[in-house]
Amino acid sequence: MSLNVPCFRIAVLPGDGIGTEIMAACTQVLSVLTEGNAGFTLDLAFLEAGADYFVRTGEDISQEAFNTARTADAILLGAMGLPQVRxxxxxxxxxxxxxxxEFGLFAGVRPVKQYPNLPPVLFDSRGKNVDLVxxxxSTEGLFAHRSEGRVIDDRVA
Structure with a gap:
C-alpha cells in the first residue's frame, strides 16, 4: 500500500444524552473501516458542544470547536439539546x-437500501427491492425561529 493514503479529518460532536452513546458506536465502526488496507485514514477531532456544554461553560459551542468543524472534511453529529436546558x-x-x-445546510438526506450479504433490516421479503432516498x-418548524420566523401566540409563524 502506498504511504500517501488520504487522511480525512472528521469533526465528531457527540452532543447530549443518547448522542454520546451513538457516537461511541459510530466511532467503533469507523475504526473497523480503517483497519488493514482501507486505502484511507481518519483523523477524528472530538469536540464539545450542546446543552451539557452550555450548562458548564455558558456557551453552546466554543469558537475554536466551531472553526475546527468548519475546516473538517466531514462533521459527525450526535443528538443535541436537552429539554430542561434553555x-x-x-x-x-x-x-x-x-x-x-453557517454552512448553508437545508436538508437531511437518508438513504434506505438493503445491501447483499448483510442481515436484513426489513423482514418483509419485498424489503430487498427497497432503494430510496x-x-x-429542515428550514421550518424548530428551525424557522432562528431566521425569519416570528412567535405569535406561542406559535411560530
Missing amino acids: LPDGTEVAPHLAMRT IVRE
Whole structure:
C-alpha cells in the first residue's frame, strides 16, 4: 500500500444524552473501516458542544470547536439539546442550528437500501427491492425561529 493514503479529518460532536452513546458506536465502526488496507485514514477531532456544554461553560459551542468543524472534511453529529436546558429567551440550546446556517445546510438526506450479504433490516421479503432516498427539508418548524420566523401566540409563524 502506498504511504500517501488520504487522511480525512472528521469533526465528531457527540452532543447530549443518547448522542454520546451513538457516537461511541459510530466511532467503533469507523475504526473497523480503517483497519488493514482501507486505502484511507481518519483523523477524528472530538469536540464539545450542546446543552451539557452550555450548562458548564455558558456557551453552546466554543469558537475554536466551531472553526475546527468548519475546516473538517466531514462533521459527525450526535443528538443535541436537552429539554430542561434553555437559553434566556426560552429557546433550545442548539449549536447545530447555527452550523446549518453557517454552512448553508437545508436538508437531511437518508438513504434506505438493503445491501447483499448483510442481515436484513426489513423482514418483509419485498424489503430487498427497497432503494430510496428520503430528503427531509429542515428550514421550518424548530428551525424557522432562528431566521425569519416570528412567535405569535406561542406559535411560530
